[in-house]
Amino acid sequence: MKFNYLLILTLLLGVHFNSYAKFAKVVSIRGKVSQLPPGAIQASWVKKGQLIKEDTSIVTRVRSFVKVQILEDGSYITVGPNTKIKIAKIEKKSGSIIQLLNGKMRAKIRPQDKKVKGHKAFNKVYIKTKTMALGVRGTEFITVASQKNKATSVITLEGEVAVKKINEERVDIEETVKESLDRDDVTLVKKGSASTTYDHLYDETPAQKVNPNQLIALEKNETLETVSAKEIQKAPEAKLNETQVSYLYGKDTKVDEIPNNGAIVDLDSAIFIPEIKDESLKVGDIDKNTGQFIAANNVKLDEKKGFVAANEKDEQAKEVAKKLNEKIEYREVKGHEVVDHGTPLSRTSYLTNMHNRWSASFGMGARRMGYYSMDNNDSKSNYVGAGITAAVYYQQVFNKRLYARYKIGVDSIYMFRDDQRPENKDDDFISPELAADIYYRLNSELRFKVGYHLQDEFFLTGRFETSLTPVLDQRTQFIPYMTFGVAYDYSDNWTYLIDYRSYMPSSDRPNINVYTGKGFEIGARRKLSSTTALLFNLIHREFLAQDIKVKNLDLNVNYEMEF
Secondary structure, X not given: OHHHHHHHHHHHHHXXXXXXXXXXXXXXXXXXXXXXXXOOOOOXXXXXXXXXXXXXXXXXXXXXXXXXXXXXXXXXXXXXXXXXXXXXXXXXXXXXXXEEEEEEEEEEOOOOOOOOOHHHHHEOEEEEOOOEEEEEOOOEEEEEEEOOOOEEEEEEEEOEEEEEEOOXXXXXXXHHHHHHHOOOOOEEEXXXXXXXXXXXXXXXXXXXXXXXXXXXXXXXXXXXXOOOHHHOOEOOOOOOOHHHHHHHHOOOOOHHHOOOOOEEEOOOOOOEEOOOOOOOOOOEEEEOOOOOEEEOOOEEEEOOOXXXXXXXXXXXXXXXXXXXXXXOOOOOOOOOOOOOOOOOOOOOOOOOOOOOEEEXXXXXXXXXXXXXXXXXXXXXXXXXXXXXXXXXXXXXXOOOOEEEEEEEXXXXXXXXXXXXXXXXXXXXXXXXXXXXXXXXEOOOOEEEEEEEEEEEEEEEEEEEOOOOOEEEEEXXXXXXXXXXXXXXXOOOOEEEEEEEEEEOOOOOOOOEEEEEEEEEEEEEEEEOOOOEXXXXXXXXXXXXXXXXXXEEEEEEEEEEEEO
16 A cells, blocks of 8 residues: 555656646746737736746846746746747756747756767757757857847857757757757857857858957846946946956966957847957947947947948948948848737737727739539530739627628639630629628637628620620629638748638529539738738639539739728
């Protein structure tokens, strides 16, 4: 009996510790910090002492920070102001993974005892940004990433960090970082050094020793606090002795190895400024309390453009900015909007970032249509054509998970018959549509949809009789149908959907009546901004209508705007 009790107790403790390994813990916090746990549809505020689930996103606001213990051994990260991260994986043995999406983060990781080669030497913690993979065995370092310019810079304060330029499009985060770091050409950023990756550069920059004034300031600025331009205090020129050099750069570093103007990382834009030996170009100074960069020569740093003139009319400053950008190998970046999961909602019935609103779409469509005889399947008429599509939508939100979209739309397609018979030269149509779709959000990524659509297709057929004057015939094809679908929010910008269509009998309209039919739709939505998007969809349908079978294949590309 005692053995059984011990066995049960051991299993229970094992489950407890195993479950704890999948959580991080908030150690300290200041200001407003929000979280979006996996499966949640709205953000919530972070509190001191709470456990953070694996796969949770964290966003800090202005003058805010949060310190999170990510491993049981006390290893932690400090998320600075205006920063978004995702704790993608919490695992001590195979390596925890932190995604730095935008902003700055300081990490202090306890060292490991094992000494092995490859990425396993850095399997304590991995950091991933859009352009850099970092492997950490045990060290203290600062990572700065900008989503606007896709730049990432790392400053090592203790130990060393392995870094490698990566491709952000890879889906498997763990595979991406491990494959990137399991190479012979990784860059080791040792104590007192920095490196960076830019989107336009093939590889990460070689590690360079950091300006001593920035290192000294960052040693004190544990929360990565920033100050306004009025509060900045320029650090005096650093004159280091051997003890100070050893403390900042390591025991093997000599005083004469420290450059007068070392590399600087701008903590706001992640732009890396290497040592510039041209004495005619004064780069700038460092704030002695925060480590912030202060540009000189009447120029300033822009997150997308790099160095720019502080005054647009100052031609001399423009020339200086141009030379500085050449020295730091920086190129202007366009696009790349930062997407946030929003401020937590306080007891509201609406979805996060969802509200009653109008939207409209317009675009181009192409169609291939085939008519098959029910008596002879080989007897068919094929049509191909292209035209325009337009629609107006209204979205009505009922509660946290349920909302509806109503649609009024019209398609106008100009069709050609493949046989080009004189009596039926073309077969154009106009198709108005009314629709109501109900969506149910299962979690932050998955939505289910059911809808009812009324679609009427008016065909205008031009045929020639005895004269050259065409005679227009009109046919009506009334096709009501139900839709059942799933929408998946793959990322902040991409949504994928698939619908099944069931066409219903119709006997109250003249001409061609639909008896039965089915179809499917595959689509994607690419978010361009907070109010615009591109919609792509492919529709296949087939149904019986009177004495014929109809098969359609539609391809549409639409531009959507929200009001």
